[in-house]
Amino acid sequence: MRTRFLRLGSVAAAVLLAAGCAETGGSGPAAPKDVSKELSSEKVTLTLAYTDDPPVKALIEAFQDKHPNITIKGQQTPFSDYVKSIKLSMASDEPPDIAEYNPGAMRSLVPGGLIYDLAPYEELYGWQDGFPSSSLEVLRSDAKAKEYGTGGLYAVPGALSVLGVFYNKQLVSAAGITQPPATLAEFEQNLAAVKGTGTTPFSLGSLQVGGFQLWNALNNSLGDEQQYRDWVYGKSGATIETDSAKQAAQKVADWAGAGYVPESANAIADTDALANFTQGKNAYFITGNWYAATIAEAMGDNAGFFLFPTAKQGNPAVASGASVAFSISSKTKHPNEAAAFLDFMRSPEAAKVQFESGFMPVDTSADLQATGVTAEVTTEFAKVVADNGIVPFPDFASPNMIDRLTSGVQGLVSKQMTPDQFLASLQESWTEHHD
Incomplete structure (x- = not known):
């Protein structure tokens, strides 16, 4: 919410x-x-x-x-x-x-x-x-x-839902990309390739939840799954001020600085980010399968889906879902x-x-008779379920966490907040509620 x-x-x-x-x-x-x-x-x-x-x-x-x-x-x-x-x-x-x-x-x-x-x-x-x-x-x-x-x-x-990456097959193909990335490093290479074609890689609406979903996906890729669960679930002594969460926040800032997200991201609502993606303005859109039907109707076979890649190939799949x-x-x-x-x-x-x-x-x-992008969502969902890798969304961690996440990622994108300040703000909200 x-x-x-x-x-x-x-x-x-x-x-x-x-x-x-x-x-x-x-x-x-x-x-x-x-x-x-x-x-x-x-x-x-x-x-x-x-x-x-x-x-x-x-x-x-x-x-x-x-x-x-x-x-x-x-x-x-x-x-x-x-x-x-x-x-x-x-x-x-x-x-x-x-x-x-x-x-x-x-x-x-x-x-x-x-x-x-x-x-x-x-x-x-x-x-x-x-x-x-x-x-x-x-x-x-x-x-x-x-x-x-x-x-x-x-x-x-x-x-049920799962967070992942929808992509425009024509735009990524134009950048010489032939398959979804196997690792985070490979994904970063793909982002650079898309940017090189003149297309802004991500459709991102950080006015609302889209911004912190980017950080969330990065944190799931780079961080310790149990450590993250403990924090969201409110286990005594848990913290989000970790090296991996800081690295994820730094990636958000770096990707914004590299032009991988729209310059006006902080003024873009989620529905506008969806529209920009389905209209072919961007190659990637990090969101959940709740938009799959809309994307499938608008883009047909041109839409694809993959789980946000792990830091190392072979790592268990981890993705936020609710x-x-x-x-x-x-x-x-x-x-x-x-x-x-x-x-x-x-x-x-x-x-x-x-x-x-x-x-x-x-x-x-x-028994699902899935086709097109919904079939890809189904396949990817099965992978993360098999790895028991579905984790909760970070805004569940405290009542006002969604506000801290939203404004914090806006600060990262606009360079008005450092990764340390962002995480300290999240942990402050957590501590106020749990301690």
């Missing part, structure tokens, strides 16, 4: 006192009661607040086809406003029944008792076997939402029907929707 984190404070405290069917004990995480797979046969209406589409609208339609008595009214908010609006609406007297969840920016909803700990439904439905364990890991946290990978389960994935995830309000009047929607995410019907929307299905064993 991209907007500034707002603490709920007394508003959240007031809501806790009237938390409906929640068993909160006055504060802390809320737990549902009377959980059941038996759904109402009467007409039921649920509201679902979300920002990402695709795939949410299509998932709603597919679920309603299977449960015609349940109507889900979607409430979409632009990405730039979603975090602020959803945290306020979840603390209101009439919150949405289901909300798309970001475990970094929205973690205050957990100790505030505004969303359910889904552990009872996890046991009822067998979600520990029905969802990939890595996709659930980052959606678990302790009661204070300080550390991931432990404690309650506060959301389930609605579609999911479109859904939580249930602790004030919903229909928790079992809301939970049925969450369980639907692992169904064959949902897998078809998820894949056609450009995402990886929650059911990783689903």
Whole structure:
């Protein structure tokens, strides 16, 4: 998520006192009661607040086809406003029944008792076997939402994703490049070759998340995977002020200085960066498979995809990935029907929707008839899953980390911030939240 984190404070405290069917004990995480797979046969209406589409609208339609008595009214908010609006609406007297969840920016909803700990439904439905364990890991946290990978389960994935590099086959071919790079050093050579043809290599929108996705990919390539996980998950004593993270930040600054990113990158939004890439203005675009369907439609067979290359050939594949995830309000009047929607995410019907929307299905064993760039995304995703190399995004590390990442990379690109200052800013945010 991209907007500034707002603490709920007394508003959240007031809501806790009237938390409906929640068993909160006055504060802390809320737990549902009377959980059941038996759904109402009467007409039921649920509201679902979300920002990402695709795939949410299509998932709603597919679920309603299977449960015609349940109507889900979607409430979409632009990405730039979603975090602020959803945290306020979840603390209101009439919150949405289901909300798309970001475990970094929205973690205050957990100790505030505004969303359910889904552990009872996890046991009822067998979600520990029905969802990939890595996709659930980052959606678990302790009661204070300080550390991931432990404690309650506060959301389930609605579609999976992975960060990688889309590329324009014609532009890279014009630079004499015949195959995706095997190492980071080879990728740097390719960037120089593309620049030599007069094309700016990267489409980059550092006004929003695109900038820090570049640093993120570099850090995944150069850094220690477990060290990074510990930092994002909030493990005591973890730090991002490492030699590899500094090297990744320096690469961002160096590549900007070499003209590998647009001069106006800090004024370019993510959607504009996408448009610039699909219109053939740049050769590479670092983003996730959530844009695969759009890119495939715009570019056809001219689009390709590869994982950001590792520092050394043969190293295990590592890439940040996450999911479109859904939580249930602790004030919903229909928790079992809301939970049925969450369980639907692992169904064959949902897998078809998820894949056609450009995402990886929650059911990783689903038979996908992929072609074109979506087939390349599928192949690359399988590689990183096989290496157990999916790691969380860095903005999950603290509530306001996304702001530090965004402004920090803008500083690196404009040479207004040094790598040391950038990392110190990130660690300051981490320490303020975890210590």
